Amino acid sequence: MLGNRRSRKAKPYADTVAPAGVVFHVHEVTKIYRMGEVEVHALQEVDLDLYEREFVVLLGPSGSGKSTLLNILGGLDMPSSGHVFFRDRDLTHASDAELTRFRRDCVGFVFQFYNLIPSLTARENVALVTEIARRPMPPKQALELVGLGDRLDHFPAQLSGGEQQRVAIARAIVKRPEVLLCDEPTGALDFQTGKLVLEALAQVNRELGTTTAVITHNAGIAAMADRVVTMRSGKISRVQCNETKVSPAELEW
Numbered sequence: 450m451l452g453n454r455r456s457r458k459a460k461p462y463a464d465t466v467a468p469a470g471v472v473f474h475v476h477e478v479t480k481i482y483r484m485g486e487v488e489v490h491a492l493q494e495v496d497l498d499l500y501e502r503e504f505v506v507l508l509g510p511s512g513s514g515k516s517t518l519l520n521i522l523g524g525l526d527m528p529s530s531g532h533v534f535f536r537d538r539d540l541t542h543a544s545d546a547e548l549t550r551f552r553r554d555c556v557g558f559v560f561q562f563y564n565l566i567p568s569l570t571a572r573e574n575v576a577l578v579t580e581i582a583r584r585p586m587p588p589k590q591a592l593e594l595v596g597l598g599d600r601l602d603h604f605p606a607q608l609s610g611g612e613q614q615r616v617a618i619a620r621a622i623v624k625r626p627e628v629l630l631c632d633e634p635t636g637a638l639d640f641q642t643g644k645l646v647l648e649a650l651a652q653v654n655r656e657l658g659t660t661t662a663v664i665t666h667n668a669g670i671a672a673m674a675d676r677v678v679t680m681r682s683g684k685i686s687r688v689q690c691n692e693t694k695v696s697p698a699e700l701e702w
């Protein structure tokens with residue numbers, strides 16, 4: 450994959466560099482997965498900017514390209530064509546080492562499943578990240594930010610699903626990343642527990658100013674976002690700004 454990227458002829462892109470306030474600038478991004486004879490067009494010429502401090506919800510049916518877009522933003526995958534700028538850096542021209550630094554220093558990831566280490570406490574799971582981060586906050590502070598100040602020394606098996614997900618959020622933000630990318634963070638949780646996880650994400654966004662993008666297939670979550678990006682068949686079909694945001698506690702779905 451990376452070999453293909455390097456051999457591709459660079460297009461002129463000086464006019465597409467992100468202006469101030471834009472964290473991600475996605476320009477005509479296409480992603481094609483090839484499986485033998487079959488080509489899947491997961492993204493088709495997608496354009497999108499994400500701004501400092503905003504909370505964006507990515508909506509759309511299964512298979513519409515949400516995870517592919519999030520993985521490309523996070524430097525986990527590369528487009529087949531097009532450009533992705535993080536600030537003024539073109540990720541599609543980054544070396545493997547630069548991409549690793551980008552992921553390590555700038556991006557927090559939260560997935561549907563928490564992937565905590567069972568033999569480590571909440572605090573120890575979070576502390577693992579601080580050992581490789583440039584300017585981490587104390588693990589206790591990250592856990593307090595997600596409402597788990599009283600669960601520092603619990604092991605994952607002693608925590609509910611929602612609490613484990615909040616430990617995963619604390620682990621993602623303890624390094625103070627500029628962006629937090631969440632793929633179905635409430636997908637495995639019931640309604641009330643899901644709301645607590647969304648409250649933790651909203652709190653992180655408010656307190657740390659972390660640009661946050663959350664994938665969901667649950668349209669009820671859209672009301673807590675600054676902007677809602679809807680995807681359909683590999684394209685952005687709609688971008689909607691919410692004039693007022695609903696707090697997660699008041700969400701209905």
Ligand code: ADP
Pocket residue numbers: 482483484489490491509510511512513514515516517518
């Ligand atoms: P969503 O997150 O909206 O459910 P995805 O981004 O996961 O959508 O998938 C978009 C399309 O790309 C789907 O048709 C999916 O099957 C396909 N796809 C995703 N990842 C891969 C992959 N690694 N290899 C082949 N096809 C993939």
